[in-house]
Amino acid sequence: MEIKKILVSQPKPASDKSPYFDIATKYGVEMVFRPFIKVESLSAKEFRQQKVSILDYTAIVFTSRHAIDHFFQLCSELRVNIPETMKYFCVSEAVALYIQKYVQYRKRKIFFGGTGKFDDLLPTITKHKNEKYLVPMSDVHNDDIKNLLDKCKVQHQEVVMYRTVSNDFTADEPFDYDMLVFFSPAGVASLQKNFPNFEQKDIKIATLGATTAQAVRDAGLRLDVEAPTPQAPSMTAAIELFIKANNKTKN
Numbered sequence: 001m002e003i004k005k006i007l008v009s010q011p012k013p014a015s016d017k018s019p020y021f022d023i024a025t026k027y028g029v030e031m032v033f034r035p036f037i038k039v040e041s042l043s044a045k046e047f048r049q050q051k052v053s054i055l056d057y058t059a060i061v062f063t064s065r066h067a068i069d070h071f072f073q074l075c076s077e078l079r080v081n082i083p084e085t086m087k088y089f090c091v092s093e094a095v096a097l098y099i100q101k102y103v104q105y106r107k108r109k110i111f112f113g114g115t116g117k118f119d120d121l122l123p124t125i126t127k128h129k130n131e132k133y134l135v136p137m138s139d140v141h142n143d144d145i146k147n148l149l150d151k152c153k154v155q156h157q158e159v160v161m162y163r164t165v166s167n168d169f170t171a172d173e174p175f176d177y178d179m180l181v182f183f184s185p186a187g188v189a190s191l192q193k194n195f196p197n198f199e200q201k202d203i204k205i206a207t208l209g210a211t212t213a214q215a216v217r218d219a220g221l222r223l224d225v226e227a228p229t230p231q232a233p234s235m236t237a238a239i240e241l242f243i244k245a246n247n248k249t250k251n
Contacts, residue, residue, distance in 0.1 A: 003178045005029070005179075006177060009180070039070070042070075055083075058085070058087060060135075063145070066138070089112070092114075092116040111124045118144070133154060134159060140164055166186075167190065182212050182216065185211055185214075187212070188216055
């Protein structure tokens with residue numbers, strides 16, 4: 001079956017130079033960007049049930065921009081005024097710079113790692129052992145950060161501030177795609193939630209990452225395109241290889 005319309009379960013790229021647009025032009029394929037999942041804040045009531053007082057802590061650990069957005073959103077709802085003495089520890093410079101959206105950027109109070117991995121931030125955190133750290137997290141997380149901070153004997157508390165939920169389709173929203181592209185198991189779960197009687201038939205499914213690929217198989221669906229591979233290190237490369245093999249190249 002020729003691929004004419006692809007649903008990419010991510011937000012539309014900000015840049016027109018995205019490889020997705022190159023594929024669309026080169027092969028005459030329509031790319032539709034429509035996330036299957038979205039991230040939302042806990043309500044103030046849900047947060048209070050965890051019995052955590054934000055102002056009991058002197059430092060916040062941010063692992064993503066999502067964490068920053070939902071931390072400050074909850075603080076606003078709870079009417080918590082963050083003191084200027086609060087320190088922020090971020091996994092990367094990009095995450096650290098994002099804090100400017102909410103507070104004045106002061107390098108002496110904002111610290112970040114160089115690789116984007118928590119392990120790289122840990123030495124900086126341990127240099128400030130007298131701080132009490134609060135770690136905003138998603139409802140779906142593992143204990144890796146907790147275990148590392150425990151091992152270093154750092155005072156800390158993990159707290160759930162946001163969650164990943166299905167971005168539901170409306171009744172009048174068309175679902176006429178030749179290929180579905182997934183980037184997380186949550187996206188696959190959202191497909192099953194939205195379409196409990198989903199029949200794959202000729203629809204191709206593409207995934208990025210081993211856990212997402214396994215989620216497709218566990219759902220009893222057929223996996224047609226998988227990345228990364230030695231031949232296709234990215235999702236777009238894998239999609240293009242598949243189209244080359246199945247579509248008539250646009251002249």
